[in-house]
Amino acid sequence: MQNASAALQLRRPIVVTGLGIHGWRPFAIAATASGVVAILFTGWTAYHWISDQATIDVDDIGEAAAAFIAAFSCALAAARNAGRTRLAWSFFAASALSWGVGEVIWSVYQVGFGIAVPFPSAADAGFLLAVPLAVIGVFAFTSAPSRIATRGETVLSGTIVALSLLFIAWTFGLGKVYESSPTTPEAQAIGLAYPVGDIIVATVLVVALRRARRAEIGRMLLLLGGLAFAALADSAFAYMTANGSYGALGSVLDAGWVVGYLLIALAPIWPARDRNELKAEGPLELWQLALPWVAVLGAAIAAVNQAATNQNLDRFATVLAGSIGILFVASHVLSHRDSLSLLVKSQRAEAQLEHRNNLLDEIVSHAPLGIARVGVDMNIIDVNPRMAALLRTSPPKMTGEAVAKYLHPDEFTRVFEVFQPLWRGVVDTIESDSRAIRADNTDVWLHWSATGVRNAAGRLEYFLAMYEDTDAEHAANEAAAAHLAGLERLNRLKSEFVSLVSHEFRTALVGISGFSEMIRDEDVSLEEAKTYAGDINKDADRLNRMINDMLDLDRIEAGHLTLHPQPVDLNSLLQDAVDRARASSARHVFKSTLDPLQPSVLADPDRIAQVVANLLSNAIKYSP
Structure with a gap:
């Protein structure tokens, strides 16, 4: 039995790939044609159209044709795939082919020779061989569980389900049918193989369907539905053969073989997905875990019913009940051992997880x-x-x-x-x-x-x-930005200073050059020469003052500036500064009002001249 511990293991999905046909149109056409054929076949076998012989011919040949169509479709799918998928389709093709060969043998008796088919016959070999081939084909679509205990539980669970279903069928009439059957023991054994095979197929269907991934549910339903219809027809055939009610005209339930193999033939045509997504499945659901228990519960109810109706279990039913009990105990032993193994692994995993969590907490904390x-x-x-x-x-x-x-x-x-x-x-x-x-x-x-x-x-x-x-980094960035702004301001001042000094130097040099050329090239009087020489001297003094200004600026920055006080006539110094400013700008008017009674003062004439010259220069620069 599968228990809660086994439920924690992820199921391995069935991967089914067919002919690789994209789009629904081919599948829709094939499905419509199959549906029409199935309806016509069912109607013919139910109402015996035309004649009884025609019904026998349609019944036998139609069933064989459906099986061969399924064999061809599955064989084509096997040729277009590889690995386990090819193997699975090959088994399905072999199963359909085996059943079709059996039906051909059956048809030779009924249609060819026109005689009743003996039971058992060579046809039964083909029919019965189709069951294990189909079961192997279903199992080939999926891989086996990885743990030995889980594989053992799966086998035991399937066997318990099969024996429980057989016990239920036997106690509710199947045993009496075979006891009263006029057939030989060999025929009874072969007839019993049909319902047993159907029970195995029913068990495999449920196991396989719950392992199918969502994208392939449609294809798997076609395969498993086909097997289910074929199993229904097999069981009806075995039951009616055992009680002698299956005649040459067959039964309307024979349509189950035609419908079943047509569904199997449609499975490879199911549209392929553009994306082959493999979704990891979760643990088994409760109903899946309870499936073997439900089968055992049904067998127990059947046994209680036998006792309540004063019916004794025959030898075969007793063997079945005992086998179910033995397998039930064995399953619980495996489940318990598997649970202990999983518990140890779980505790070990929890310890590792706790250690990692503690390590992670320590890393985060520090x-x-x-x-x-x-x-x-x-x-x-x-x-x-x-x-x-x-x-x-x-x-x-x-x-x-x-x-x-x-x-x-x-x-x-x-x-x-x-x-x-x-x-x-x-x-x-x-x-x-x-x-x-x-x-x-x-x-x-x-x-x-x-x-x-x-x-x-x-x-x-x-x-x-x-x-x-990043507080320190941000403060450093702010200081660096302020320092950069200061450097940019100093750079602008330097550019302005160079521009101003170059202008002043050029103005003084123009005067010196012009007056000296006039003295050299012109015939001038002594008075004119003295006047020109005085202008040259003024420009030279101007250059000297600018040079002294630059030197003083350097001394100020170095902290070495010194003053040379002496008696100074302020009126003369100011008037001289105004005259120089008036000469440097013809666009501006300069007015000076000086006090003639102003006495001499003790000061540094060069520094006073610098200050006044700067004031007048700014007045010229910033006045309209």
């Missing part, structure tokens, strides 16, 4: 990064100690809190927008930097990444986020 599980409602599920340390709190205090509590007010809206692609499943991981608020209300910058964790159904369960303290 991870250098902060780790948090955040629900889809943006509430914290749990955190590791490092995460709590980053925010200067404890894990229990953070559990259940909203993420917004630990984010700067300006950050939550942005973080919510960043999470949108992760919510929609557009991306698997996101990362960013955020300004967080610690428990002591201090700010800290955190670099984080978040990954969506989904369940088996694909629904988002929670987010797994990891955090890293």
Whole structure:
């Protein structure tokens, strides 16, 4: 018997591949034709159209033709496949061919010789051989269970089901039919082989169907349905032969063979799927586990019925009951041993899982990064100690809190927008930097990444986020940005300074060059030469002051600037600065109002001149 422990093992699916035909049109045409043939055959055998001999001919030849069609279809499927699938289709083809040969022998007696078919005959060999070949074909579609105990349980369960069904059939009339049958013991044994074979086929059908994968249910139903119809016709034939009611005209139940083999012929034509998906099946369901128990329960009810009606079990029924009991005990021994083995493996697996969980917890607890599980409602599920340390709190205090509590007010809206692609499943991981608020209300910058964790159904369960303290890095980046801005400002000032100095130098040099050329090339008087020389001297003084300004700037930066105070006539110094400014810009009007009574003051004339020159230069530069 299969128990709860055996149910934990995954079933191996049956993989059925047919002719590889795509589309429903070929199958629909073949199915329609088969349906029409089955209806006509059933009607003919039921109402004996035309004549009795015509009915006998149609019955015998039609059954053989259906079997040969199934054999051809399965053989073609075997030729187009490989491995176990080819082997399975080959057995189905051999089964149909064996049954067809038996029917040909039967037809030779009835149609060819026009005599009643003896029972048993050579035809029975073909009929009975078709049963094990079909059963092997079904089993060839799937591999055997991997564990020895499970294989033993499968064999015992199938045997118990078969013997239980045979016991039920025997006690409810099959035994009496054979006891009163006028046939020989050999004929009775052969006749008994038909229902036994049908019982085995019924058992195999259930076992095979529950192992079929979803994509091949249609093809498997055609195969198993065909075997079921053939088994029904076999049982009816055996029963009617045993009680002597099966005549030359046969029975309307003979249509089961035609329908069955036409269904088997349709199985390879079932449309092939574009994708060969293998879905892992789950554990056995309760009804599948209870199937052998139901068969044993039925046998027990049959035995109780025998006792209640004062009927004794004959020798064969007693042997069946005893065999069922022995197999039942053996099955429980194997199940118990398998359960103990699975229990030991389960305990070992639980210990390994617990060890791995403890190791994982230790790794997470001592991870250098902060780790948090955040629900889809943006509430914290749990955190590791490092995460709590980053925010200067404890894990229990953070559990259940909203993420917004630990984010700067300006950050939550942005973080919510960043999470949108992760919510929609557009991306698997996101990362960013955020300004967080610690428990002591201090700010800290955190670099984080978040990954969506989904369940088996694909629904988002929670987010797994990891955090890293980047406060120092962020401060360094801000300082570097400020330093870069300062360097850029100094670079602009340097460019402006170079432009201004080059302009001033060029202006002074133009005056010096022009006046000196006039003195050299023109005939000038002494007074004019002195005037030109005075202008040259002023431009030279101007150049000297600019050079001194640059040197003073360097001294200011170095902290070595010194003053040379002396008596200075401010009126003369200011007037001279105004004259130079007036000469440098013809677009501006300069007005100076000086106090003639202003006495001399003690000052550094060069520095005073620098200050006034800068003021006038800025006035020229920034005035319209």
